[in-house]
Amino acid sequence: MIPNSVQPVQFQSFNGLRQLAETRRFKVWLLDQFGVLHDGKHPYPGAISTLENIAKTGGKMVIISNSSRRSSVTIEKVKSLGFDASLFLGAITSGELTHQYLQRRDDPWFASLGRSCIHFTWSGRGAISLEGLDLKVVENVEEAEFILAHGTEALGEASGNARSMNLEDLEKILELCAAKKIPMVVANPDYVTVEARDLRVMPGTLAAKYEKLGGEVKWMGKPGEDFQVNCLQQLQMRTMRLHFAI
Secondary structure (H helix, E strand, C coil), X not given: CCCCCCCCCCCCCCCCHHHHHCCCCCCEEEECCECCCECCCCECCCHHHHHHHHHHCCCEEEEEECCCCCHHHHHHHHHHXXXXXXXXXXXXXXXXXXXXXXXXXXXXXXXXXXXXXXEEECCCCCCCCCCCCCXXXXXXHXXXXXXXXXXXXXXXXXXXXXXXXXXXXXXXXXXXXXXXXXXXXXXXXXXXXXXXXXXXXXXXXXXXXXXXXXXXXXXXXXXXXXXXXXXXXXXXXXXXXXXXEC
């Protein structure tokens, strides 16, 4: 029985985002990219025109993504797929958040990290740059003070290159790291993502494995509180109504 004081939730159905945008109820739209705007290779049918229609109603759009890459790279990505980059106020990614926390180190947890890290990155998808972070990439677990997981395809080398590795070999490195009890920072908490018609394994899969091994993991990205707070602070949207398309 529902208490008399509790009002039932009212749901409203819409045929598409255009209909919702025309209500002008929302000033800012927070939009994921993979699986919402595009599949990693091509924009979804109607995605570009839908964003243009939202812009015509005065709506402001921000990309929020658990991409391990920085925000500027994300904007270039959607631009290369045919989206008008000027429609977006900007992009906030888990990779950008990770970079900022590692650079500033004003958070106690990050301040306690050392500078030597095992770096899991990408190969075919393009390695992640650590420029400006004052980190020392090592390949020997005994020299490492933490793990930085940007990707699931390669192990970063001290030279700056990346050596391709399969998931099983990366998991073997995790076992050694767990035995040493060093923490992990995961710059993309997703387990998988879409890429055309396929699903690709993401760093969240490695992070979950590391936790099962007893390792400590700092999960960066949505839906984490740090990501949400950073999003609102950077875009100064505290008093605005938002719509999330996740």
